[in-house]
Amino acid sequence: MRARPLIAITTSELRRPEDFIARPQGEPPKLEVSLATLYPEAIERAGGVPVIIPLLRPDTIATLLDRVDGVCLPGGPDVQPSIYGEEPHPELGPTEPRVDAVELALVKAADRRRLPILGICRGMQILNVARGGTLHQHLPDVVGSRLAHRQPQHGSITTHRVETAPHSRLRATLGGPSLEVNSFHHQGVKTLGKNLVATAWAEDGAIEAVEDQNGRLVLGVQWHAEGLEAHGPLFEALISAAAGAEVADEPVAAAASQREPRRLASTRRSPRTGRMANQGRLAEAG
Secondary structure (H helix, E strand, C coil), X not given: CCCCCEEEEECCEEECXXXXXXXXXXXXXXXXXXXXXXXXXXXXXXCCXXXXXXXXXXXXXXXXXXXXXXXXXXXXXXXXXXXXCCCCCCCCCCECHHHHHHHHHHHHHHHHHCCCEEEECHHHHHHHHHCCCEEECCCXXXXXXXXXXXXXXXXXXXXXXXXXXXXXXXXXXXXXCEEEECCECCCEEEECCCCEEEEEEECCCCEEXXXXXXXXXXXXXXXXXXXXXXXXXXXXXXXXXXXXXXXXXXXXXXXXXXXXXXXXXXXXXXXXXXXXEEEXXXXXXX
């Protein structure tokens, strides 16, 4: 019987003592790491075993990743703009430099090991920044306010649509040509990081998904897929890649003017099972 893949998932938020109300007979307030239960639940439903990662020293991250099969980067606070060489915007929200440092080191170490990665909301943004990309610190300055990217409704409710790129891994996983998504962000991708291509866009042009163009599953979505039952296949794709399952791809010519990527076949060895996995590679034409 094959072991279920181990998926490292970070705790991307910190809760400080001043954020808590003391309760009778309760523990005294203290600094804590936080992660919504929806993430590990989604990983477990998809067939993986979540390994929740606290704040670690960079030298410990390497040891951790030698023992897991994939990485999930959850949502959380804004990314510190100094990381990608910008001054803070007046509308910049709370940031957590310690969390930024851990997740940036985690992405880089996962890339060196060619582990599959799924990034959700902030997770997509930290993936992009770790690859050398930049962010819009306040999307309304760029795309206007016609579309609400930070919805007041519950996360199980979808509030806008995104267009998906033909022949992308995203469309192959969730279907297309458009998807209903939720939305809880005000930052977004400005310039793409190394070997990343955009594969979904909101109606106002904001980038809503990115993928790696070099073969393995590295996928980021700007919405909170963990709260949408119909988007469970994203976590299933992560688990399949982590387990070394085979994925069939078809080479397709690209047309940049139509936002069409091309897909090429490549082969990757699963770090734990040793099986070979064919995974699609996306690249923008032009």
